[in-house]
Amino acid sequence: MRTTVAILIIAGALPLPAAEPHFGVQGGLSVPVNDLSSNAYIGVQAGAHGRWDFEHGHGLMVRGDMTLYAQNGGTSVTDLAVAADYTYHLERRLNGLYLLAGLSQDSYHTSYSSYSRSDSGLGLDLGAGYDLDHHLGLQARYVTHSYSGLTYSALNLGATYTF
Numbered sequence: 001m002r003t004t005v006a007i008l009i010i011a012g013a014l015p016l017p018a019a020e021p022h023f024g025v026q027g028g029l030s031v032p033v034n035d036l037s038s039n040a041y042i043g044v045q046a047g048a049h050g051r052w053d054f055e056h057g058h059g060l061m062v063r064g065d066m067t068l069y070a071q072n073g074g075t076s077v078t079d080l081a082v083a084a085d086y087t088y089h090l091e092r093r094l095n096g097l098y099l100l101a102g103l104s105q106d107s108y109h110t111s112y113s114s115y116s117r118s119d120s121g122l123g124l125d126l127g128a129g130y131d132l133d134h135h136l137g138l139q140a141r142y143v144t145h146s147y148s149g150l151t152y153s154a155l156n157l158g159a160t161y162t163f
Contacts, residue, residue: 019052026139028158030067030079034144036152039110040069040077043154047081051162057089061100067154074113079152081106081143085125095131106145108152119147127156135162 030043047065054060067079085102089095107120123145131137137160144153 019054022051022162024049024162026158026160031155034153035150039072039075041072043067043069053094057092059087061085061087076111078109079106095133098129100127121145121147
């Protein structure tokens with residue numbers, strides 16, 4: 001919880017020169033890697049975001065996601081995340097290719113056949129995207145988190161729609 005508050009405070013403290021927030025939704029597939037792939041198959045992800053586009057290609061995307069992974073041998077995994085990603089459009093305009101890097105607070109709930117566990121913590125997000133126009137975009141994001149000696153990571157492939 002403290003980490004989520006810290007992410008929101010940092011996001012709120014960034015200068016917002018003439019940037020108006022735009023809100024939207026995103027969805028896609030999440031491919032588990034590392035220890036997560038031992039407990040889950042491909043997942044479906046959905047969420048919402050707020051986006052601020054600053055001058056010269058810089059931006060900030062704050063998002064919340066929920067991912068439901070397909071069961072793997074009777075084990076099911078659900079992930080809830082809140083994140084803040086810095087974005088940089090390489091062409092210094094609001095469409096085209098961009099890179100992203102950020103922090104996320106994830107809570108994984110893993111249910112095994114005889115018990116369940118919940119783990120949460122701060123993670124790292126790295127990726128790239130392509131804004132087709134002001135509304136529609138594509139994104140590939142690698143997220144990784146370490147919990148109790150395990151590394152839960154995923155490659156998220158999806159689309160964004162900003163209103």
